[in-house]
Amino acid sequence: MMTELLVAVAVIAALSALLALLLLTADAVLLAYGECTLTINEEEEKVVEGGNSLLAGLMDEGIFVPSACGGRGSCGLCKVKVLEGGGPLLPTEMPHLTEEEREDHWRLSCQLKIRGDMALELPEEILSLQEYKTRVKRITELNYDTRMVRLEMVEPPELKFKAGQYIQLQTPAYGLTPEPVYRAYSMASPADRRDYIELIIRRVPGGICTTYVFELLEEGDEATVNGPYGDFVLSETDREIVFIAGGSGIAPIRSILFQMEREQNPRRATFFYGCNELRDLYLVEEMREFEQKVPNFEYVPVVARHEGEWDGETGLVTEAVDRRVEDCSDTEVYLCGSPGMIDASVKLLQGKGLTEERTFYDKFA
Ligand SMILES: Cc1cc2nc3c(=O)[nH]c(=O)nc-3n(C[C@H](O)[C@H](O)[C@H](O)COP(=O)(O)OP(=O)(O)OC[C@H]3O[C@@H](n4cnc5c(N)ncnc54)[C@H](O)[C@@H]3O)c2cc1C
Ligand code: FES
The missing domain is CATH 3.10.20.30 (Beta-grasp domain)
Structure with missing residues (x-):
């Protein structure tokens, strides 16, 4: 009886060892793809x-x-x-x-x-997308949580892009990431300047790339980008345009406005820019200058809450759009920023005649 028990234990042990060996071999074979x-x-x-x-x-x-x-x-x-x-x-x-x-x-x-x-x-x-070595030429604080970073092209020396497109910025390995990661940032600069790009970057608390941009990146540093990507570009129609953006969503629209200025584009265009408080607003003077330089352009900043002096639009950006835009049946709408803001705006404007083919957006998520 005792002998049978010992044999059974030995057989089970041998089978277990064989199974473990098989699993190890399978693991090695399956995971080493070579x-x-x-x-x-x-x-x-x-x-x-x-x-x-x-x-x-x-x-x-x-x-x-x-x-x-x-x-x-x-x-x-x-x-x-x-x-x-x-x-x-x-x-x-x-x-x-x-x-x-x-x-x-x-x-x-x-x-x-x-x-x-x-x-x-x-x-x-x-296949034609490339990697670009750049140097940080200038960092400008736009407000308490947003900065503009100008990257000068080093190699290749020129980046050809269309206004509205984005690049991917490489974050090298550092405390928050053991390996390089890439995040998308829209070009905010004029597309006819190929020797540099400007990015408008808003800090995301704890975010891997934005912590690197705000805590580590300095003027004179090297930075690597690749691209350009995206089809958030101005169509070639003569339809009226409504731009809607929040936060750093202003970036591609700024680039498109430089294009409209260069072309002296006569399309009627209104830019609704939403923010929470007065301290979130930036580039206001530049937007007012675009009103002078782009033939039929109007800038409408919308502040959700404010304590100081403010005689502009208040409330959510969608509320201001609702008040000012009556009919969208022949209008193109370009939206950029948070998915929530974009979805709410599109829903509102579809009720005013907007169709999918005339809706263009880049969701920053
Ligand atoms: C096409 C495109 C263009 C973009 N252009 C710009 C631009 O011009 N300027 C710009 O500032 N950003 C832009 N973004 C967003 C940008 O790519 C990053 O997602 C953002 O900067 C956060 O990256 P991170 O590595 O710091 O955060 P991550 O480490 O990726 O995220 C950390 C945490 O924050 C959350 N999170 C990520 N993004 C946000 C956010 N925006 N708000 C709140 N929480 C967030 C994540 O879900 C995660 O939980 C763009 C995104 C897309 C898709
Ligand atoms: S990179 Fe694959 S889903 Fe975004």
Whole structure:
């Protein structure tokens, strides 16, 4: 009896050891993906180390796929066409892909890991995106939580972009992040100046990139950006324009206003700029100057709460828009800032005749 028991224990122990060995071997085999080949547009091959996300793997190879959320799976911008390899769709990709896109082999590159060879189809726009080495030329405090950072292009020496587009700023590894991360910032400067870009950056308490910008970045420092990305650009119609922004959402609209000034664009345009308190307002004088320099432009700052002197619009930006905009059936609306403000404004204006094709936005989230 005793012998049988000992044999049974020995068999169970041996089986357990075998199972553990199998698991360890499987783990080693499955997780060590080794070198993988990414074939791009059937012509170019990039050999990369497996295990990374496709987004990061491509970036290491100098291929910059648009990404506004830094790879957190929330912006949905990093879609690429994976014709072969890649495995089944992941639950984190599903919300960002339409039925049609799924059938057409689109994947969310920040969620998809490189686990083997893949065949990709990438458009020319993506292949032409570049990384730029820059130097911080000037930092200007706009108010207590927002600064303008001017980056002078070093290599390549010029960045060609359209007013309204954004770049990704690299935050190097530091206390809050063990590896570099990227965040999107809209160009606020004139697009005809290719030798520098200006960014308007608002501090997010505890935020990885903004803490770096406010606590570590100094004039004279090097900074790395890539891009330019985005299609939040002025259309070529002659329709009336309503711009709506809050906080640092003023950035791309400032760049578009420089464009309208340069072109002496005659379109009627009203810019509603919402903020909480008077101390949040900045660039007011410059906006008033645009009223003089852009043929049919009006700037409407809207302050939610105020204690001091203020004879402008008050309340939520949507309330001021509601008071002043009657009919949107032939108007284009450009919105930039928090998702909540954008969604509320679009809902309001759809009730006044705004359609999806005439709505353009960049959600800063
Ligand atoms: C297309 C695009 C253009 C953008 N342009 C600009 C710009 O011109 N200027 C600018 O200042 N920002 C802009 N942003 C936002 C910017 O990319 C970052 O998301 C933001 O600066 C926060 O980055 P972070 O690394 O400091 O914070 P993270 O470390 O990413 O976030 C820390 C925490 O704060 C939350 N959080 C992130 N962003 C915000 C926010 N804006 N408000 C409140 N909580 C937040 C996160 O959910 C997280 O919990 C843009 C975003 C997009 C998508
Ligand atoms: S980078 Fe934003 S969803 Fe992939």
